[in-house]
Amino acid sequence: MASTTSIMFQGTGSDVGKSLLVAGLCRAYHRRGLVVRPFKPQNMSNNAAVTEDGGEIGRAQALQARAACVPLSIHMNPVLLKPESETGSQVIVQGKVETTAKARDYYALKSQLMPRVLDSFSIISDEADLVIVEGAGSAAEVNLRDSDIANMGFAIAANVPVALIGDIDRGGVIASFVGTHALISQAERDLVCGFVVNKFRGDPSLFDDAISLIEDRTGFSSLGIVPYFADARFLPKEDAMALDNRDDQEQANGLIKIAVPRIPRIANFDDLDPFMAEPNVQVVIVEAGNPIPGDAHAVLIPGSKATLADYAFLCEQGWDIDIAAHHRRGGMVIGLCGGYQMLGQSISDPSGTEGPPETRNGLGLLNVNTVMGGEKTLVETQGQEVLSRALVRGYEIHMGDTTGEDRNRPWFTVRGYEPEGACSSDGLVMGSYLHGMFVEDAFRQAFLSRLRAGHHSDLAFEDRIEKTLDGLATHLEEHMDLDKLLKAAG
Numbered sequence: 001m002a003s004t005t006s007i008m009f010q011g012t013g014s015d016v017g018k019s020l021l022v023a024g025l026c027r028a029y030h031r032r033g034l035v036v037r038p039f040k041p042q043n044m045s046n047n048a049a050v051t052e053d054g055g056e057i058g059r060a061q062a063l064q065a066r067a068a069c070v071p072l073s074i075h076m077n078p079v080l081l082k083p084e085s086e087t088g089s090q091v092i093v094q095g096k097v098e099t100t101a102k103a104r105d106y107y108a109l110k111s112q113l114m115p116r117v118l119d120s121f122s123i124i125s126d127e128a129d130l131v132i133v134e135g136a137g138s139a140a141e142v143n144l145r146d147s148d149i150a151n152m153g154f155a156i157a158a159n160v161p162v163a164l165i166g167d168i169d170r171g172g173v174i175a176s177f178v179g180t181h182a183l184i185s186q187a188e189r190d191l192v193c194g195f196v197v198n199k200f201r202g203d204p205s206l207f208d209d210a211i212s213l214i215e216d217r218t219g220f221s222s223l224g225i226v227p228y229f230a231d232a233r234f235l236p237k238e239d240a241m242a243l244d245n246r247d248d249q250e251q252a253n254g255l256i257k258i259a260v261p262r263i264p265r266i267a268n269f270d271d272l273d274p275f276m277a278e279p280n281v282q283v284v285i286v287e288a289g290n291p292i293p294g295d296a297h298a299v300l301i302p303g304s305k306a307t308l309a310d311y312a313f314l315c316e317q318g319w320d321i322d323i324a325a326h327h328r329r330g331g332m333v334i335g336l337c338g339g340y341q342m343l344g345q346s347i348s349d350p351s352g353t354e355g356p357p358e359t360r361n362g363l364g365l366l367n368v369n370t371v372m373g374g375e376k377t378l379v380e381t382q383g384q385e386v387l388s389r390a391l392v393r394g395y396e397i398h399m400g401d402t403t404g405e406d407r408n409r410p411w412f413t414v415r416g417y418e419p420e421g422a423c424s425s426d427g428l429v430m431g432s433y434l435h436g437m438f439v440e441d442a443f444r445q446a447f448l449s450r451l452r453a454g455h456h457s458d459l460a461f462e463d464r465i466e467k468t469l470d471g472l473a474t475h476l477e478e479h480m481d482l483d484k485l486l487k488a489a490g
Contacts, residue, residue, distance in 0.1 A: 004128055004131055005131070005486070005489045005490045006039075006125065006132070006133060006158075006160045006161075006489055006490070007130075007131075007132055007160065007161055007163060007485060007486075007488065007489035008133035008134070008160045009022055009132070009134055009164075009165055010138075010139035010152070010155070010164055011137065011138060011165050011167075012138060012139065012140070012164060012165065012166045012167075012173070012176035012177060012179075012180050013137070013166075013167065013170075013176060014137050014138065015167070016165045016166060017165060017167060017198040017199060017226075018165055019060040019063075019064070019134060020229070020232055020472070021196070021198065021226070022064050022132050023060075023063050023067040023472065024469070024472035024473050024475065024476045025473075025476060025482075026038055026067040027067040027470065027473035028473035028474075028476055029068075029130055029482070029486070030067070030068050030069055031473060034129040034130050035070075035127070035130070036068040036070070036128060036129065036130045036132060037070060037073075037076065037124045037128040037130075037131050037132075038061050038064035038065055038068060038132055038133075038134065039075075039076055039120075039121060039132070039133045039134070040076065040135075041078065041079060041117045041121070041135075041136075041149050041154045042078075042080075042081070042136055042150040043057075043061065043077050043081070044081040044082075044083065044089070044136070045058045045080070045082070046083060046265060046267035047060075047237075047268055047269065048082065048267075048268065049062035050072075050378050050380050051072040051074050051076075051095060052072055052380075053074050054074075054095065054378055054379075055092075055096055056092060056095055057074060057076055057077035057095065058077050058080055058238065059238065060238040061077040061134075063236055064132070066465075066469070067473075073123075074096075074120070075121075075123045075124050076120075076124060078093065078094050078113075078120035079093055079113055079117060079149065080092035082267075082305055083265065083305065084100065084265065084309075084355075085265075085306065085355075088102045088103070089101065089106065091106065091109070093113065094120060095378075097376055107144075108147075110147040110148070111147045113149055114149050114153070114157060117149050118157060118158060121154075121158055130486070130489065133154075133160055135151040135154075135155075136151065137151070139151050139152055139164060140179065140183040140184055142184070152184060152185075155188070156187060156188065159191075160191070161192075161488050161489060161490065162188075162192045162193065163192070163194050163196060163223055163485065163488070164192060164194075164195040164196070164220065166195065166196070166198065167198050168197050168198065168199055168200050168207075169201065173197060174210055177214045177218060177220070178217045181217065192220050193220075193223075193485075193488035194221045194222060195218075195221075195222060195223060196222075196223050196224055196225075196480065197211075197222075197224075198226045199228045199229075200226060200228060201227070204227070211225070223480055223481055224476075224479050224480035224481055225479060226475070226476065226479045226480060227475075227479060229475050231468050234464055234465065235465060235468055236270045237269075254281045254283075256281045256297050256298075256451050257284060257293065257295060257297050257298075258281060258282070258283050258296065258297065258299075258300055258451075259284045259296035259298070259299045259300070260272060260285050260286060260302060261286045261299070261314055261317070261319045262288065263301075263302065263310035263313055263314060264306075264309070264310055264313055265305040265309065266302050266305075267338065268336075269302050271302060271303070271336055271435055271436065271438060272302070273439075274444055275438065277459060277461055277464065278444075278448070278457055278459055279457065280457060281448065284296065288313075288317055291318070291322055292319055292326060294325075296326065297332065297451040298331060298333070298334060298451055299322075299326050299332070299333050299334070300335075300339070301314075301333070301334065301335045301338075301342055301343070302336055302338070302339050303337035303398075303435065304337070304342075306338075306355070307341050307342065307354065307372070307400075308347055308354055308355065308372075309355065310338065310342075311347065311362070323363060324363070327365060327428060330428065331428070332429070332430075332450070332451060333428065334430055335430070335431035335432075336432060337397070337432075337433050337435060340421065340431030340432055341431075343362060343366040343368070343429060343431045344362040344363070344368040344369055344370055344402065344404065345361065345362055345366075345368065345369050346359060346361055346362055346369045346370070347362050347370045348360075348370065348371045349371075349373070350371065350373065353372040353400075354372060365424060365429045366406045366423075366429055367404050367422075367424075368402050368403060368404030368431075369402070369404050370400050370401070371401055372399060373400065374399060374400070374401065375399075376397070376398070377396050377397065377433070378395075378396070380393075380394075381394050381396055381414045381434055382414065382415070383412045383415065383416075383420065384412065384413060385443055385447075386411065386412060386423075388443065390440065390442045391440060391443065392412060392434070392437040393437065393439075394434045394437040394439075395434075395435050395436055396433045396434060396435065397435065406423060407421075407422045409422060409423040409425070410422065411423050411430045411434075412432060412437075420433065420434060421433065421434065441460055441462075
């Protein structure tokens with residue numbers, strides 16, 4: 001199908017580093033003067049980004065587009081699954097909500113989605129010299145192959161060559177490549193142009209015999225051994241799995257402590273990234289069963305894909321009591337998107353937007369009320385904080401309308417004059433639907449100085465992301481055969 005040069009990276013398993021490699025290659029080939037576009041047929045994440053054409057895609061594809069220096073498009077990630085429960089997800093197709101489906105129902109739906117996936121791929125291909133495609137999960141999930149749109153099913157349908165990625169850091173990488181070769185069909189093997197060993201630590205020459213063995217057993221050729229890239233920690237993460245593996249020791253001596261309750265359906269948690277990058281800020285992810293630390297300077301309630309269910313979970317943990325006590329001690333409480341809705345007097349879902357219709361009393365720290373429903377708001381936003389007058393930019397991605405007296409004390413003004421968010425009369429509680437505003441250095445520093453007088457940091461957050469993407473591109477240029485890869489792409 002594809003007339004544009006394209007290559008697809010599929011993993012031998014989940015979390016092998018596909019998203020990161022694609023981002024680095026997007027930047028590397030962009031630096032060679034090529035017009036590059038990322039593409040992922042199907043993604044599953046509650047971390048989403050708003051596109052210029054008025055939809056939403058996974059944030060991994062947003063980072064890849066940034067690496068390629070191109071605007072975001074709904075066609076970069078035509079199918080996005082946003083989990084709302086253990087068994088069901090909101091299905092976003094070409095940027096818009098299509099339906100909510102249980103896993104078994106979605107399995108039946110997938111065959112209907114392939115034409116739209118291919119349509120988006122065609123649109124992206126027409127805009128690019130090179131399209132770099134990312135698979136999802138494992139290339140060898142043969143139990144799901146009949147309706148696959150994410151891995152080999154897409155590769156066959158679009159006639160895109162495939163490079164396999166294996167993660168040596170978790171062990172068993174030889175078996176993962178040989179096992180993948182054994183499980184996929186001959187037609188699928190014929191599309192594989194090579195393999196990449198990722199996250200290598202130590203002397204790569206010690207793996208020469210293993211490379212030969214993989215090549216002999218599979219017929220696939222090596223495209224490179226990529227050493228572990230430590231600076232990856234400076235880049236936004238794809239999904240909440242990253243919170244499971246973060247190292248709190250880096251921030252163990254933070255002068256400012258921000259506590260974040262870990263709700264089950266946390267969404268757009270990359271709002272935390274700028275704080276995690278600050279050298280004098282400790283972000284404490286409070287796991288279930290643990291109290292919110294009493295010495296926190298601020299409690300930040302993040303976004304949620306299932307506000308009512310996550311709020312019920314928050315109360316089950318006793319965090320509502322901890323937050324109330326924190327506020328009484330003079331601590332600051334911040335709510336973003338779903339967290340903002342939880343701060344109010346009530347949350348109502350009369351039409352069952354998130355689940356069974358219900359109404360719950362909120363934390364009562366803001367005099368506002370939220371009613372779920374209506375069209376999803378998807379918009380990029382610019383404005384300024386009312387208190388500091390610092391400029392902010394970000395995006396809104398939510399369903400529901402929040403009203404009440406504290407809206408008369410907005411946290412921000414956006415689009416020149418519109419009030420956004422709410423603040424309590426004592427100035428200690430703030431909530432907003434705005435995501436991403438903490439990437440702005442001046443605003444972030446103004447905010448942190450309220451938590452600890454005299455706070456100062458020279459962190460240029462966005463600049464560091466750009467330097468890291470350039471460093472990643474150089475890293476891949478040194479350890480992968482990019483000429484061979486480009487030739488294989490066609």
